[in-house]
Amino acid sequence: MKDDTVLQWDKIDLLLAGAIEEDLGRVGDITTDSIIPKEKQGKGIFVVKEKGVIAGIPFVNRLFQLIDANLFLFWDVDEGMFVDKNQHIGQILGTLRSIFYGERIALNLLQRLSGIATLTSHFVQAVKGTRVKINDTRKTTPQLRLLEKYAVRIGGGLNHRSGLYDMVLIKDNHIDASGGISQAIENCLENKEIKKSDVKIVVETRTLDEVRKAIQYPIHRIMLDNMDIQTIREAIKVINHKIEIEVSGNISLESIGEVAKTGVDFISVGALTHSPNALDISLKMVSNK
Structure with missing residues (x-):
């Protein structure tokens, strides 16, 4: 067991x-x-x-x-x-x-x-032989997250954050509401509670321009969200594995193999728990x- x-x-x-x-x-x-x-x-x-x-x-x-x-x-x-x-x-x-x-x-x-x-x-199994680790998401059934994330681990996957309290994940809506990716990251890094904690900071990016801006800051991981395979490859070159790279958005069993071969570190799959x-x-x- x-x-x-x-x-x-x-x-x-x-x-x-x-x-x-x-x-x-x-x-x-x-x-x-x-x-x-x-x-x-x-x-x-x-x-x-x-x-x-x-x-x-x-x-x-x-x-x-x-x-x-x-x-x-x-x-x-x-x-x-x-x-x-x-x-x-x-x-x-x-x-x-x-x-x-x-x-x-x-x-x-x-x-x-x-x-x-x-x-x-x-x-x-679809990413076997690559460096990629499979992550779940917060797209779980209300009240059943503890059990569903357990099941992901049983299947060989990893748990992403358990909730809103154990990892900073700056998403597109945070970025838009802050007036841009740089402002969102700076606001986070200047927060007193974040400064005195050891939580990881992950930043979601939608474009290569956002990737270039995000890597200027002391964050732990960049998430490449809903990017096509060519853009993912270009983003990896820009990041140059200075920090962890995660891919998310519209990942299927048919597409994940090609994404895994790009050399990213993590792929998060919402479908594991939502469908x-x-x-x-x-x-x-x-x-x-």
């Missing part, structure tokens, strides 16, 4: 508790409770319907623990493992009612996070005789 030391379990528990409340409400599962006897035992078998990378097992374990501490989960795969179509990846044993209570939430988590990990792994396909996973219920 890949490292999960950065997981904030206090926040995750609140998220999972909220998901349980959202689905069960104050009344509970009226369908299951009206059909399945209270003490009836059984199991649920997790089956993957397509190839992909599994992510989310720790959260499913915790979810069912919150629902019923007497449930037992057994996994046939490790977190981050590549799985084949129709592969059984694990099972859950215990009171059937409790399994039904968490079924949909568990599948939603596994499908979403495995979809992100799978897509990320495709992008990572992945969910991995098709089901939970087949089996009742004890």
Whole structure:
């Protein structure tokens, strides 16, 4: 299993508790409770319907623990493992009612996070053999950023900033609102809070002129936003690898290989978290005789 030391379990528990409340409400599962006897035992078998990378097992374990501490989960795969179509990846044993209570939430988590990990792994493979590292963005589902960025790491990608608080990223709107790129950077560098912090400063650029202006300042990284491949090559010559170079905007699996070969350091891909396909996973219920 890949490292999960950065997981904030206090926040995750609140998220999972909220998901349980959202689905069960104050009344509970009226369908299951009206059909399945209270003490009836059984199991649920997790089956993957397509190839992909599994992510989310720790959260499913915790979810069912919150629902019923007497449930037992057994996994046939490790977190981050590549799985084949129709592969059984694990099972859950215990009171059937409790399994039904968490079924949909568990599948939603596994499908979403495995979809992100799978897509990320495709992008990572697409730049294999180059220096490029794949970054995610803040284009995440509200309240799910912690989990979705975790899934990116499971897929082999890197996390960009976690929020607005841990990195300075001067974007096009900041530049336009400040009256130009030079003014925006100078305002930032003169800020007392920034001066006494060790946060990285990244500047988004749209033109070669903005690139030339930005490299005159002590910043950590230049982001080349929505530039065509020829402009990216020209920008790299201007920067001459004096600072880190990141490319963003309209990056696809079809285009990323050519961009990676230019020699940039990072490519950020919003699609990792804003538009992945969910991995098709089901939970087949089996009742004890």
